[in-house]
Amino acid sequence: MNQHEELSMLKDFESLKRQLTELAGVINTFKSEAVQIKIIDLLFQNDPILFSQKSHEAELLPDGKRSRQVEKRNQKNGKKVRETKKSNRSRPGPSTILNRLLEQGFFKKKKTLGDIIDYCSSKMAYKYKPNELSGSLARFARNKLDREKNADRQYEYIQK
Numbered sequence: 001m002n003q004h005e006e007l008s009m010l011k012d013f014e015s016l017k018r019q020l021t022e023l024a025g026v027i028n029t030f031k032s033e034a035v036q037i038k039i040i041d042l043l044f045q046n047d048p049i050l051f052s053q054k055s056h057e058a059e060l061l062p063d064g065k066r067s068r069q070v071e072k073r074n075q076k077n078g079k080k081v082r083e084t085k086k087s088n089r090s091r092p093g094p095s096t097i098l099n100r101l102l103e104q105g106f107f108k109k110k111k112t113l114g115d116i117i118d119y120c121s122s123k124m125a126y127k128y129k130p131n132e133l134s135g136s137l138a139r140f141a142r143n144k145l146d147r148e149k150n151a152d153r154q155y156e157y158i159q160k
Contacts, residue, residue: 094136
């Protein structure tokens with residue numbers, strides 16, 4: 001890079017810095033960071049030097065699964081090559097896990113929501129929050145499980 005190009009880049013940078021300083025007050029009036037980023041993207045979308053069109057963040061593939069770019073070395077020439085990898089689903093959903101527990105006979109004795117979460121965590125290595133299972137448990141209580149409140153006023157679920 002010669003001295004003329006460096007001066008040109010420096011002037012462009014200073015100009016950009018000044019413009020961003022002027023815009024900062026307006027952009028910061030928006031409380032949502034996503035809105036702020038969207039505004040900045042719209043301002044600079046025509047400048048390929050500042051913002052590239054391809055993001056390095058995870059993107060959705062046509063089948064709805066998330067992907068991420070991974071750099072690997074090419075076996076033939078040793079150069080780095082970018083690949084897209086699909087991420088695996090890490091755990092089954094609440095309805096699936098409750099059906100599995102029902103088939104295994106887990107609900108032959110009364111179980112609270114806490115019991116279900118503890119069992120999934122310790123025996124199946126799946127972590128669930130109470131709010132993730134409660135909706136499915138309420139649906140299961142309509143036709144697959146009975147539920148009644150115990151002395152602690154918590155629902156206990158048992159197989160019909």
